[in-house]
Amino acid sequence: MINVKNFDIxxxxxxxxxxxxxxxxxxxxxxxxxxxYFGMVQVNERGVSVGPVTSKYFPxxxxxxxxxxxxxxxxxxxxxxDAPYLVRLDNRDVNFRTEMGELDKxxxxxxxxxxxxxMVYVNxxxxxxxxxxxxAKLPPNMIVKVDPSKLPRLIGKEGATINLIKQETNCxxxxxxxxxxxxxxxxxNVTAAVDxxxxxxxxxxxxxxxxxxREMLQNVREKT
Amino acid sequence: MYEKRLDxxxxxxxxxxxxxxxxxxxxxxxxxxxxxxTEAVAAVYGPExxxxxxxxxxxxxxxxxxxxxxxxxxxxRAKPGFDxxxxxxxxxxxxxxxxxxxxxxxxxxxxTVRVYVTQADAGTxxxxxxxxxxxxxxxxxxxxxxxxxxxxxxIGGKTCLDLTKEEEDxxxxxxxxxxxxxxxxxxxxxxxxxxGKVTREQLKEVLAVGKKGAMEIYELEKEALKRRVSNESxx
Numbered sequence: 001m002i003n004v005k006n007f008d009i010x011x012x013x014x015x016x017x018x019x020x021x022x023x024x025x026x027x028x029x030x031x032x033x034x035x036x037y038f039g040m041v042q043v044n045e046r047g048v049s050v051g052p053v054t055s056k057y058f059p060x061x062x063x064x065x066x067x068x069x070x071x072x073x074x075x076x077x078x079x080x081x082d083a084p085y086l087v088r089l090d091n092r093d094v095n096f097r098t099e100m101g102e103l104d105k106x107x108x109x110x111x112x113x114x115x116x117x118x119m120v121y122v123n124x125x126x127x128x129x130x131x132x133x134x135x136a137k138l139p140p141n142m143i144v145k146v147d148p149s150k151l152p153r154l155i156g157k158e159g160a161t162i163n164l165i166k167q168e169t170n171c172x173x174x175x176x177x178x179x180x181x182x183x184x185x186x187x188x189n190v191t192a193a194v195d196x197x198x199x200x201x202x203x204x205x206x207x208x209x210x211x212x213x214r215e216m217l218q219n220v221r222e223k224t
Numbered sequence: 225m226y227e228k229r230l231d232x233x234x235x236x237x238x239x240x241x242x243x244x245x246x247x248x249x250x251x252x253x254x255x256x257x258x259x260x261x262t263e264a265v266a267a268v269y270g271p272e273x274x275x276x277x278x279x280x281x282x283x284x285x286x287x288x289x290x291x292x293x294x295x296x297x298x299x300x301r302a303k304p305g306f307d308x309x310x311x312x313x314x315x316x317x318x319x320x321x322x323x324x325x326x327x328x329x330x331x332x333x334x335x336t337v338r339v340y341v342t343q344a345d346a347g348t349x350x351x352x353x354x355x356x357x358x359x360x361x362x363x364x365x366x367x368x369x370x371x372x373x374x375x376x377x378x379i380g381g382k383t384c385l386d387l388t389k390e391e392e393d394x395x396x397x398x399x400x401x402x403x404x405x406x407x408x409x410x411x412x413x414x415x416x417x418x419x420g421k422v423t424r425e426q427l428k429e430v431l432a433v434g435k436k437g438a439m440e441i442y443e444l445e446k447e448a449l450k451r452r453v454s455n456e457s458x459x
Contacts, residue, residue: 009449009450009453009454011361011370011445011446011449011450012324012361012366012367012368012369012370013367013368013369013370013407013408013409013410014409015409025366027326027366027368029368029410034368034369034409036326036366036367036368037361037364037365037366037367038361038362038364038449039364040453052364052366053362053364053453054252054253054362054363054364055364056252056270056271056364058330084270084271084272084273084330084332084333085273085332085333122282122283122331123282123283123331123332124330124331124332124333125332149364205453
């Protein structure tokens with residue numbers, strides 16, 4: 001039997017269910033399922049899961065992340081992707097030709113890149129790569145950091161919420177799975193998009209979030 | 225014989241409590257816990273890179289906890305910085321948190337917990353541990369359970385819950401202080417210390433009383449954490 005319902009807030013150690021149907025954010029002890037996090041419950045036919053209220057990004061293979069170059073070495077760049085550890089981008093893993101030596105003539109410290117996590121080691125170290133047409137250096141623009149646990153709410157069902165923000169504000173938005181959101185557009189539009197992202201982060205528990213965001217963006221537009 | 229408590233409380237009653245989370249905006253998670261005149265503020269940072277490097281464990285994370293009594297927390301000014309007592313309490317809090325947090329989920333990283341006692345009137349290690357566990361939950365760490373810690377003891381053969389400093393100092397009556405920490409929903413003890421003398425039977429009684437108090441604290445902790453989300457929904 002499941003003791004909780006959708007959108008309930010639970011604390012660690014709360015008994016969720018006595019069936020073997022625990023999913024993410026739960027743990028099993030003596031045939032019972034308990035919550036692992038302080039967070040929100042999701043119940044569906046596959047089982048119970050708990051999404052933490054806040055979390056830290058840990059790299060996973062295949063994640064698309066937005067990173068900032070910290071240092072250019074002679075064979076690799078050191079990149080900050082908002083994880084506990086800095087990661088390494090090898091000079092062979094970029095989509096342009098490089099010569100060994102001074103790598104900062106291609107990408108300097110402080111520049112933003114979109115890349116993919118190719119490998120995660122047991123000890124949390126990771127490699128990223130920019131091979132492929134999707135990945136490139138990003139022009140300097142507005143960056144917003146969102147808590148990784150709230151990213152699913154920002155993206156919405158099949159990208160519904162993020163596409164809504166893109167349409168309503170005419171902005172180009174790239175969401176890295178590490179919680180970094182890159183926004184490009186014209187002055188006022190960018191501010192509106194940032195407001196929308198912040199709004200989602202604050203109202204993540206709202207079940208009808210897409211509608212709330214639409215309303216919020218319309219209010220902003222009427223004001224300007 | 226200790227007939228009536230100095231502050232007219234029942235023998236198994238806690239002092240008035242208050243709990244709150246999200247008090248330190250710069251930290252990943254934070255909490256404040258007050259019980260009577262004892263107040264502790266805890267802040268949690270991380271998971272982040274381990275520093276100093278030699279503390280690093282390749283297969284799990286570590287918790288670094290620092291407990292500190294602020295100079296103005298006691299009637300005689302406490303010397304700033306860490307003394308032997310602070311180091312000991314930091315260690316017992318770390319040991320307790322190690323039992324509660326799933327550290328194997330953060331290989332090679334570190335969680336920093338800082339606890340400050342702003343007011344001290346006995347039971348600071350229990351208040352600190354309670355605040356620290358709330359702050360850990362608030363920081364989104366995976367945990368087995370919250371920790372509820374409370375001190376109980378016996379004065380002149382009478383079992384008392386949540387002693388004040390005045391009561392702790394009743395040495396002529398044979399005051400004994402037993403700080404203890406529980407994982408309430410698991411029925412597990414993560415902290416148990418003893419200051420004074422106690423018989424085996426008495427210790428059992430003290431533990432039972434402490435457990436009852438801890439359950440009360442546990443309910444307050446849960447409520448304080450939940451209140452944080454509902455406060456956000458109002459604003």
